[in-house]
Amino acid sequence: MTGTLVNVATVIAGSILGLIFKQRLPRRVVTVVFHGIGLFTMGLGVSMFLESQWIITVVLSLLFGGITGGLLRLEERVENMSENIKSRFRFTDERFTEGLITSFLLFCMGSLTLLGAINEGMGQGPELLITKSVLDGFSSMALAAAMGVGVLFSVIPLLVYQGGITLLSMWLGDFFAQSVVNELTATGGVLLIGLGINILNLGKLKITDLLPSLLFVVLFAWMQYRQIFPFSLF
Template sequence: MTGTLVNVATVIAGSLLGIMFRHRLPRRVVTVVFHGIGLFTIGLGVSMFQESQWIIVVVLALLFGGITGGAIRLEERIEGLSESLKHKFRFQDERFTEGLITAFLLFCMGSLTILGAIDEGVGNGPELLITKAVLDGFAAMALSAAMGIGVLFSIVPLLVYQGGITLLSMWLGNFFAEQVVNELTATGGVLLIGLGINILKLGKIKVTDLLPALLFVVLFAWMKYINLFPFSLF
Protein backbone atom coordinates (compact mmCIF):
# COMPACT_ATOMS: atom_id res chain seq x y z
CA MET A 1 0.00 0.00 0.00
CA THR A 2 3.05 2.28 0.10
CA GLY A 3 2.56 3.45 -3.48
CA THR A 4 -1.10 4.29 -2.94
CA LEU A 5 -0.38 6.20 0.28
CA VAL A 6 2.30 8.23 -1.51
CA ASN A 7 -0.18 8.84 -4.33
CA VAL A 8 -2.80 10.09 -1.88
CA ALA A 9 -0.23 12.44 -0.32
CA THR A 10 0.78 13.96 -3.67
CA VAL A 11 -2.86 14.47 -4.68
CA ILE A 12 -3.54 16.24 -1.37
CA ALA A 13 -0.50 18.48 -1.82
CA GLY A 14 -1.30 19.25 -5.47
CA SER A 15 -4.96 19.93 -4.71
CA LEU A 16 -4.16 22.33 -1.88
CA LEU A 17 -1.71 24.25 -4.06
CA GLY A 18 -4.23 24.41 -6.89
CA ILE A 19 -6.95 25.71 -4.58
CA MET A 20 -4.58 28.41 -3.32
CA PHE A 21 -3.76 29.53 -6.87
CA ARG A 22 -7.40 29.34 -7.97
CA HIS A 23 -8.41 32.41 -6.01
CA ARG A 24 -5.43 34.39 -7.31
CA LEU A 25 -5.80 33.66 -11.00
CA PRO A 26 -7.94 35.83 -13.31
CA ARG A 27 -11.22 34.23 -14.33
CA ARG A 28 -10.17 34.10 -17.99
CA VAL A 29 -7.05 32.11 -17.06
CA VAL A 30 -9.11 29.58 -15.07
CA THR A 31 -11.45 29.26 -18.06
CA VAL A 32 -8.55 28.54 -20.41
CA VAL A 33 -7.17 25.94 -17.99
CA PHE A 34 -10.63 24.41 -17.78
CA HIS A 35 -10.83 24.12 -21.57
CA GLY A 36 -7.36 22.60 -21.67
CA ILE A 37 -8.39 19.98 -19.11
CA GLY A 38 -11.47 19.15 -21.18
CA LEU A 39 -9.45 18.66 -24.35
CA PHE A 40 -6.80 16.64 -22.52
CA THR A 41 -9.50 14.45 -20.97
CA ILE A 42 -10.99 13.63 -24.37
CA GLY A 43 -7.56 12.94 -25.87
CA LEU A 44 -6.59 10.68 -22.99
CA GLY A 45 -9.91 8.86 -23.23
CA VAL A 46 -9.43 8.19 -26.95
CA SER A 47 -5.90 6.84 -26.39
CA MET A 48 -7.12 4.61 -23.56
CA PHE A 49 -10.02 3.25 -25.62
CA GLN A 50 -7.51 2.09 -28.23
CA GLU A 51 -6.21 -0.42 -25.68
CA SER A 52 -9.33 -2.55 -26.24
CA GLN A 53 -8.93 -5.90 -27.96
CA TRP A 54 -12.49 -7.05 -27.33
CA ILE A 55 -14.75 -4.11 -28.16
CA ILE A 56 -17.92 -6.15 -27.58
CA VAL A 57 -16.84 -6.51 -23.94
CA VAL A 58 -16.62 -2.74 -23.56
CA VAL A 59 -19.95 -2.18 -25.32
CA LEU A 60 -21.78 -4.70 -23.14
CA ALA A 61 -20.13 -3.37 -19.98
CA LEU A 62 -21.33 0.15 -20.82
CA LEU A 63 -24.80 -1.18 -21.64
CA PHE A 64 -25.20 -3.15 -18.43
CA GLY A 65 -23.44 -0.45 -16.42
CA GLY A 66 -25.74 2.24 -17.77
CA ILE A 67 -28.84 0.15 -17.05
CA THR A 68 -27.64 -0.53 -13.51
CA GLY A 69 -26.56 3.04 -12.79
CA GLY A 70 -29.77 4.45 -14.19
CA ALA A 71 -31.95 1.98 -12.31
CA ILE A 72 -30.40 2.81 -8.95
CA ARG A 73 -30.15 6.53 -9.84
CA LEU A 74 -26.44 6.50 -9.07
CA GLU A 75 -25.77 10.03 -10.32
CA GLU A 76 -28.56 11.47 -8.18
CA ARG A 77 -27.31 9.61 -5.12
CA ILE A 78 -23.71 10.72 -5.58
CA GLU A 79 -24.79 14.31 -6.20
CA GLY A 80 -26.90 14.12 -3.04
CA LEU A 81 -23.91 12.81 -1.08
CA SER A 82 -21.75 15.57 -2.53
CA GLU A 83 -24.31 18.20 -1.55
CA SER A 84 -24.33 16.77 1.99
CA LEU A 85 -20.55 17.03 2.15
CA LYS A 86 -20.65 20.60 0.83
CA HIS A 87 -23.24 21.54 3.41
CA LYS A 88 -21.41 19.80 6.24
CA PHE A 89 -18.08 21.44 5.47
CA ARG A 90 -19.67 24.68 4.22
CA PHE A 91 -18.13 24.57 0.76
CA GLN A 92 -19.42 26.99 -1.88
CA ASP A 93 -18.03 25.14 -4.89
CA GLU A 94 -20.44 24.69 -7.81
CA ARG A 95 -18.21 22.07 -9.44
CA PHE A 96 -17.65 19.92 -6.36
CA THR A 97 -19.15 16.71 -7.78
CA GLU A 98 -17.69 17.25 -11.25
CA GLY A 99 -14.24 17.83 -9.79
CA LEU A 100 -14.44 14.71 -7.63
CA ILE A 101 -15.61 12.40 -10.44
CA THR A 102 -13.23 13.88 -13.02
CA ALA A 103 -10.23 13.53 -10.70
CA PHE A 104 -11.18 9.98 -9.71
CA LEU A 105 -11.41 8.82 -13.34
CA LEU A 106 -8.22 10.62 -14.37
CA PHE A 107 -6.26 9.28 -11.42
CA CYS A 108 -7.63 5.74 -11.44
CA MET A 109 -8.52 4.60 -14.96
CA GLY A 110 -5.13 4.48 -16.64
CA SER A 111 -3.09 1.33 -17.20
CA LEU A 112 -0.40 2.70 -14.90
CA THR A 113 -2.85 2.70 -11.99
CA ILE A 114 -3.86 -0.92 -12.44
CA LEU A 115 -0.45 -2.28 -13.40
CA GLY A 116 1.25 -0.33 -10.61
CA ALA A 117 -1.21 -1.57 -8.00
CA ILE A 118 -0.86 -5.16 -9.21
CA ASP A 119 2.92 -4.85 -9.32
CA GLU A 120 3.07 -3.77 -5.70
CA GLY A 121 0.50 -6.38 -4.70
CA VAL A 122 2.54 -9.26 -6.08
CA GLY A 123 5.68 -7.99 -4.33
CA ASN A 124 7.54 -6.12 -7.07
CA GLY A 125 7.64 -2.80 -5.22
CA PRO A 126 5.78 0.52 -5.50
CA GLU A 127 7.99 2.17 -8.12
CA LEU A 128 5.28 2.41 -10.79
CA LEU A 129 2.78 3.92 -8.37
CA ILE A 130 5.32 6.41 -7.05
CA THR A 131 5.98 7.54 -10.63
CA LYS A 132 2.22 7.88 -11.10
CA ALA A 133 1.98 9.77 -7.80
CA VAL A 134 4.30 12.50 -9.07
CA LEU A 135 2.25 12.90 -12.26
CA ASP A 136 -1.01 12.92 -10.30
CA GLY A 137 0.29 15.62 -7.99
CA PHE A 138 0.79 18.04 -10.88
CA ALA A 139 -2.53 16.99 -12.44
CA ALA A 140 -4.30 17.61 -9.12
CA MET A 141 -2.87 21.12 -9.02
CA ALA A 142 -4.28 21.95 -12.46
CA LEU A 143 -7.61 20.24 -11.82
CA SER A 144 -8.22 21.89 -8.46
CA ALA A 145 -7.29 25.29 -9.89
CA ALA A 146 -10.10 24.83 -12.41
CA MET A 147 -12.64 22.72 -10.51
CA GLY A 148 -12.06 23.40 -6.85
CA ILE A 149 -11.99 21.35 -3.69
CA GLY A 150 -13.90 18.38 -5.09
CA VAL A 151 -10.57 17.22 -6.55
CA LEU A 152 -9.15 16.92 -3.05
CA PHE A 153 -11.95 14.57 -2.01
CA SER A 154 -11.05 12.21 -4.86
CA ILE A 155 -8.43 10.76 -2.49
CA VAL A 156 -11.21 8.69 -0.88
CA PRO A 157 -12.19 6.66 -3.99
CA LEU A 158 -8.52 6.69 -5.04
CA LEU A 159 -7.51 5.03 -1.78
CA VAL A 160 -10.34 2.49 -1.94
CA TYR A 161 -9.94 1.64 -5.64
CA GLN A 162 -6.17 1.62 -6.06
CA GLY A 163 -5.50 0.21 -2.62
CA GLY A 164 -8.19 -2.41 -3.19
CA ILE A 165 -6.50 -3.61 -6.38
CA THR A 166 -3.20 -3.91 -4.50
CA LEU A 167 -4.82 -5.99 -1.76
CA LEU A 168 -6.68 -8.17 -4.26
CA SER A 169 -3.43 -8.77 -6.13
CA MET A 170 -1.82 -9.97 -2.91
CA TRP A 171 -4.60 -12.54 -2.51
CA LEU A 172 -5.55 -13.44 -6.07
CA GLY A 173 -2.24 -13.26 -7.86
CA ASN A 174 -2.77 -13.21 -11.63
CA PHE A 175 -6.52 -12.61 -11.65
CA PHE A 176 -5.92 -9.27 -13.41
CA ALA A 177 -4.63 -10.67 -16.69
CA GLU A 178 -3.29 -8.21 -19.26
CA GLN A 179 -6.43 -8.57 -21.39
CA VAL A 180 -8.65 -7.73 -18.41
CA VAL A 181 -6.56 -4.65 -17.65
CA ASN A 182 -6.79 -3.52 -21.29
CA GLU A 183 -10.59 -3.72 -21.36
CA LEU A 184 -10.89 -1.94 -18.00
CA THR A 185 -8.62 0.80 -19.32
CA ALA A 186 -10.64 1.09 -22.54
CA THR A 187 -13.92 1.38 -20.64
CA GLY A 188 -12.42 4.06 -18.42
CA GLY A 189 -11.34 5.83 -21.58
CA VAL A 190 -14.93 5.97 -22.86
CA LEU A 191 -16.04 7.48 -19.55
CA LEU A 192 -13.25 10.06 -19.79
CA ILE A 193 -14.44 11.06 -23.28
CA GLY A 194 -17.88 11.64 -21.78
CA LEU A 195 -16.37 13.71 -19.01
CA GLY A 196 -14.41 15.80 -21.50
CA ILE A 197 -17.60 16.53 -23.42
CA ASN A 198 -19.26 17.65 -20.18
CA ILE A 199 -16.29 19.80 -19.16
CA LEU A 200 -16.31 21.59 -22.51
CA LYS A 201 -20.12 21.95 -22.26
CA LEU A 202 -20.60 20.20 -25.58
CA GLY A 203 -23.38 18.11 -24.06
CA LYS A 204 -24.58 16.59 -20.81
CA ILE A 205 -23.67 12.92 -20.43
CA LYS A 206 -24.56 11.13 -17.21
CA VAL A 207 -21.09 9.68 -16.74
CA THR A 208 -21.74 8.85 -13.10
CA ASP A 209 -24.60 6.54 -14.06
CA LEU A 210 -22.13 4.65 -16.27
CA LEU A 211 -19.63 3.97 -13.47
CA PRO A 212 -20.97 0.41 -12.81
CA ALA A 213 -19.55 -0.43 -16.25
CA LEU A 214 -16.15 -0.60 -14.54
CA LEU A 215 -17.37 -3.62 -12.57
CA PHE A 216 -19.12 -5.30 -15.49
CA VAL A 217 -16.11 -4.95 -17.79
CA VAL A 218 -13.90 -6.85 -15.32
CA LEU A 219 -16.50 -9.63 -15.15
CA PHE A 220 -17.04 -9.84 -18.91
CA ALA A 221 -13.33 -9.55 -19.79
CA TRP A 222 -12.47 -12.31 -17.32
CA MET A 223 -15.23 -14.53 -18.77
CA LYS A 224 -13.83 -13.86 -22.23
CA TYR A 225 -10.31 -14.60 -21.01
CA ILE A 226 -11.29 -18.04 -19.67
CA ASN A 227 -13.57 -18.76 -22.66
CA LEU A 228 -16.86 -18.50 -20.77
CA PHE A 229 -18.04 -15.40 -22.61
CA PRO A 230 -21.38 -16.21 -24.30
CA PHE A 231 -20.67 -14.05 -27.37
CA SER A 232 -17.98 -16.36 -28.68
CA LEU A 233 -18.08 -14.94 -32.21
CA PHE A 234 -16.69 -11.59 -31.04
Protein backbone atom coordinates (compact mmCIF):
# COMPACT_ATOMS: atom_id res chain seq x y z
CA MET A 1 0.00 0.00 0.00
CA THR A 2 3.06 2.28 0.11
CA GLY A 3 2.59 3.45 -3.47
CA THR A 4 -1.08 4.27 -2.97
CA LEU A 5 -0.40 6.18 0.25
CA VAL A 6 2.30 8.22 -1.51
CA ASN A 7 -0.16 8.82 -4.35
CA VAL A 8 -2.81 10.08 -1.94
CA ALA A 9 -0.29 12.42 -0.30
CA THR A 10 0.83 13.96 -3.62
CA VAL A 11 -2.77 14.50 -4.75
CA ILE A 12 -3.59 16.23 -1.47
CA ALA A 13 -0.53 18.47 -1.78
CA GLY A 14 -1.21 19.24 -5.43
CA SER A 15 -4.89 19.97 -4.78
CA ILE A 16 -4.08 22.40 -1.99
CA LEU A 17 -1.61 24.27 -4.21
CA GLY A 18 -4.17 24.32 -7.02
CA LEU A 19 -6.82 25.79 -4.74
CA ILE A 20 -4.38 28.50 -3.69
CA PHE A 21 -3.60 29.33 -7.34
CA LYS A 22 -7.32 29.35 -8.20
CA GLN A 23 -7.86 32.34 -5.93
CA ARG A 24 -5.21 34.31 -7.81
CA LEU A 25 -5.93 33.34 -11.42
CA PRO A 26 -8.29 35.38 -13.64
CA ARG A 27 -11.53 33.66 -14.57
CA ARG A 28 -10.60 33.51 -18.26
CA VAL A 29 -7.37 31.65 -17.43
CA VAL A 30 -9.28 29.09 -15.34
CA THR A 31 -11.69 28.59 -18.26
CA VAL A 32 -8.80 27.93 -20.68
CA VAL A 33 -7.29 25.43 -18.23
CA PHE A 34 -10.70 23.77 -17.94
CA HIS A 35 -10.92 23.40 -21.73
CA GLY A 36 -7.41 22.00 -21.86
CA ILE A 37 -8.33 19.38 -19.28
CA GLY A 38 -11.37 18.40 -21.34
CA LEU A 39 -9.33 17.96 -24.53
CA PHE A 40 -6.61 16.04 -22.69
CA THR A 41 -9.21 13.75 -21.13
CA MET A 42 -10.71 12.88 -24.51
CA GLY A 43 -7.30 12.29 -26.07
CA LEU A 44 -6.23 10.07 -23.20
CA GLY A 45 -9.48 8.14 -23.46
CA VAL A 46 -8.96 7.45 -27.17
CA SER A 47 -5.39 6.24 -26.63
CA MET A 48 -6.55 3.94 -23.82
CA PHE A 49 -9.41 2.51 -25.88
CA LEU A 50 -6.97 1.54 -28.63
CA GLU A 51 -5.38 -0.96 -26.24
CA SER A 52 -8.42 -3.23 -26.53
CA GLN A 53 -7.89 -6.59 -28.21
CA TRP A 54 -11.42 -7.89 -27.63
CA ILE A 55 -13.70 -4.95 -28.37
CA ILE A 56 -16.82 -7.04 -27.81
CA THR A 57 -15.90 -7.38 -24.12
CA VAL A 58 -15.82 -3.59 -23.84
CA VAL A 59 -19.19 -3.27 -25.59
CA LEU A 60 -20.84 -5.92 -23.42
CA SER A 61 -19.32 -4.42 -20.27
CA LEU A 62 -20.68 -0.97 -21.09
CA LEU A 63 -24.09 -2.51 -21.82
CA PHE A 64 -24.35 -4.51 -18.61
CA GLY A 65 -22.62 -1.78 -16.59
CA GLY A 66 -25.00 0.88 -17.86
CA ILE A 67 -28.04 -1.26 -17.04
CA THR A 68 -26.70 -1.97 -13.55
CA GLY A 69 -25.73 1.64 -12.86
CA GLY A 70 -29.05 2.92 -14.17
CA LEU A 71 -31.04 0.52 -12.00
CA LEU A 72 -28.95 1.43 -8.95
CA ARG A 73 -29.20 5.16 -9.81
CA LEU A 74 -25.50 5.62 -9.11
CA GLU A 75 -25.34 9.09 -10.67
CA GLU A 76 -28.12 10.34 -8.45
CA ARG A 77 -26.67 8.71 -5.33
CA VAL A 78 -23.19 10.14 -5.91
CA GLU A 79 -24.62 13.61 -6.50
CA ASN A 80 -26.63 13.37 -3.28
CA MET A 81 -23.55 12.20 -1.38
CA SER A 82 -21.53 15.08 -2.80
CA GLU A 83 -24.22 17.57 -1.83
CA ASN A 84 -24.20 16.19 1.71
CA ILE A 85 -20.42 16.63 1.90
CA LYS A 86 -20.74 20.17 0.57
CA SER A 87 -23.38 20.99 3.15
CA ARG A 88 -21.47 19.40 6.01
CA PHE A 89 -18.27 21.31 5.22
CA ARG A 90 -20.14 24.38 3.95
CA PHE A 91 -18.47 24.41 0.54
CA THR A 92 -19.89 26.72 -2.13
CA ASP A 93 -18.02 25.23 -5.10
CA GLU A 94 -20.56 24.54 -7.85
CA ARG A 95 -18.20 22.08 -9.56
CA PHE A 96 -17.61 19.96 -6.46
CA THR A 97 -19.16 16.74 -7.80
CA GLU A 98 -17.67 17.20 -11.25
CA GLY A 99 -14.23 17.78 -9.79
CA LEU A 100 -14.45 14.69 -7.59
CA ILE A 101 -15.61 12.34 -10.37
CA THR A 102 -13.30 13.81 -13.02
CA SER A 103 -10.24 13.55 -10.79
CA PHE A 104 -11.04 10.02 -9.66
CA LEU A 105 -11.41 8.79 -13.23
CA LEU A 106 -8.27 10.54 -14.46
CA PHE A 107 -6.21 9.27 -11.52
CA CYS A 108 -7.51 5.70 -11.59
CA MET A 109 -8.38 4.64 -15.14
CA GLY A 110 -4.92 4.49 -16.71
CA SER A 111 -2.85 1.35 -17.23
CA LEU A 112 -0.16 2.80 -14.94
CA THR A 113 -2.64 2.68 -12.08
CA LEU A 114 -3.57 -0.93 -12.74
CA LEU A 115 -0.07 -2.22 -13.43
CA GLY A 116 1.40 -0.29 -10.52
CA ALA A 117 -1.18 -1.54 -8.03
CA ILE A 118 -0.91 -5.12 -9.29
CA ASN A 119 2.90 -5.07 -9.22
CA GLU A 120 2.99 -3.78 -5.66
CA GLY A 121 0.41 -6.35 -4.58
CA MET A 122 2.49 -9.13 -6.12
CA GLY A 123 5.60 -7.95 -4.25
CA GLN A 124 7.38 -6.22 -7.15
CA GLY A 125 7.67 -2.86 -5.41
CA PRO A 126 5.79 0.48 -5.55
CA GLU A 127 8.03 2.16 -8.15
CA LEU A 128 5.33 2.48 -10.81
CA LEU A 129 2.83 3.99 -8.38
CA ILE A 130 5.44 6.42 -7.07
CA THR A 131 6.11 7.56 -10.64
CA LYS A 132 2.36 7.93 -11.14
CA SER A 133 2.17 9.90 -7.88
CA VAL A 134 4.45 12.59 -9.27
CA LEU A 135 2.29 12.91 -12.40
CA ASP A 136 -0.92 12.98 -10.37
CA GLY A 137 0.51 15.64 -8.08
CA PHE A 138 0.96 18.06 -10.98
CA SER A 139 -2.35 17.02 -12.54
CA SER A 140 -4.22 17.67 -9.31
CA MET A 141 -2.86 21.23 -9.25
CA ALA A 142 -4.40 21.97 -12.64
CA LEU A 143 -7.62 20.14 -11.82
CA ALA A 144 -8.09 21.91 -8.49
CA ALA A 145 -7.38 25.28 -10.09
CA ALA A 146 -10.14 24.62 -12.64
CA MET A 147 -12.66 22.54 -10.67
CA GLY A 148 -12.16 23.39 -7.03
CA VAL A 149 -12.14 21.47 -3.78
CA GLY A 150 -13.86 18.35 -5.16
CA VAL A 151 -10.45 17.32 -6.53
CA LEU A 152 -9.09 17.12 -3.00
CA PHE A 153 -11.88 14.75 -1.94
CA SER A 154 -11.10 12.43 -4.86
CA VAL A 155 -8.36 10.92 -2.67
CA ILE A 156 -11.08 8.92 -0.87
CA PRO A 157 -12.21 6.84 -3.89
CA LEU A 158 -8.57 6.83 -5.09
CA LEU A 159 -7.49 5.15 -1.85
CA VAL A 160 -10.34 2.63 -1.96
CA TYR A 161 -10.00 1.73 -5.66
CA GLN A 162 -6.23 1.68 -6.10
CA GLY A 163 -5.56 0.26 -2.66
CA GLY A 164 -8.24 -2.37 -3.23
CA ILE A 165 -6.56 -3.55 -6.43
CA THR A 166 -3.26 -3.83 -4.57
CA LEU A 167 -4.81 -5.92 -1.81
CA LEU A 168 -6.71 -8.13 -4.27
CA SER A 169 -3.62 -8.77 -6.34
CA MET A 170 -1.88 -10.08 -3.22
CA TRP A 171 -4.24 -13.08 -3.37
CA LEU A 172 -5.45 -13.07 -6.97
CA GLY A 173 -2.41 -11.89 -8.90
CA ASP A 174 -2.82 -14.47 -11.67
CA PHE A 175 -6.36 -13.23 -12.25
CA PHE A 176 -5.02 -9.92 -13.61
CA ALA A 177 -3.44 -11.14 -16.83
CA GLN A 178 -2.13 -8.47 -19.21
CA SER A 179 -5.08 -9.04 -21.55
CA VAL A 180 -7.50 -8.39 -18.67
CA VAL A 181 -5.63 -5.18 -17.81
CA ASN A 182 -5.82 -4.08 -21.46
CA GLU A 183 -9.61 -4.49 -21.61
CA LEU A 184 -10.06 -2.75 -18.27
CA THR A 185 -7.91 0.12 -19.54
CA ALA A 186 -9.89 0.30 -22.79
CA THR A 187 -13.21 0.45 -20.93
CA GLY A 188 -11.84 3.18 -18.69
CA GLY A 189 -10.81 5.01 -21.85
CA VAL A 190 -14.40 5.02 -23.12
CA LEU A 191 -15.52 6.50 -19.81
CA LEU A 192 -12.85 9.19 -20.11
CA ILE A 193 -14.05 10.10 -23.60
CA GLY A 194 -17.53 10.59 -22.19
CA LEU A 195 -16.08 12.56 -19.31
CA GLY A 196 -14.26 14.84 -21.74
CA ILE A 197 -17.55 15.48 -23.55
CA ASN A 198 -19.10 16.55 -20.24
CA ILE A 199 -16.15 18.78 -19.32
CA LEU A 200 -16.35 20.59 -22.66
CA ASN A 201 -20.13 20.96 -22.31
CA LEU A 202 -20.69 19.05 -25.54
CA GLY A 203 -23.31 16.91 -23.80
CA LYS A 204 -24.37 15.58 -20.44
CA LEU A 205 -23.56 11.89 -20.18
CA LYS A 206 -24.21 9.90 -16.99
CA ILE A 207 -20.70 8.57 -16.64
CA THR A 208 -21.20 7.53 -13.02
CA ASP A 209 -23.98 5.15 -14.07
CA LEU A 210 -21.44 3.43 -16.34
CA LEU A 211 -18.88 2.76 -13.59
CA PRO A 212 -20.09 -0.85 -13.01
CA SER A 213 -18.70 -1.53 -16.49
CA LEU A 214 -15.28 -1.69 -14.86
CA LEU A 215 -16.39 -4.73 -12.86
CA PHE A 216 -18.06 -6.47 -15.77
CA VAL A 217 -15.08 -6.00 -18.09
CA VAL A 218 -12.76 -7.74 -15.62
CA LEU A 219 -15.12 -10.72 -15.52
CA PHE A 220 -15.69 -10.86 -19.28
CA ALA A 221 -12.02 -10.36 -20.16
CA TRP A 222 -10.99 -13.07 -17.70
CA MET A 223 -13.57 -15.43 -19.24
CA GLN A 224 -12.20 -14.62 -22.68
CA TYR A 225 -8.63 -15.14 -21.46
CA ARG A 226 -9.53 -18.52 -20.00
CA GLN A 227 -11.67 -19.32 -23.04
CA ILE A 228 -14.59 -20.09 -20.78
CA PHE A 229 -16.84 -18.14 -23.10
CA PRO A 230 -15.02 -16.80 -26.18
CA PHE A 231 -16.73 -13.46 -26.91
CA SER A 232 -14.71 -13.12 -30.11
CA LEU A 233 -17.02 -15.68 -31.69
CA PHE A 234 -19.76 -13.04 -31.87
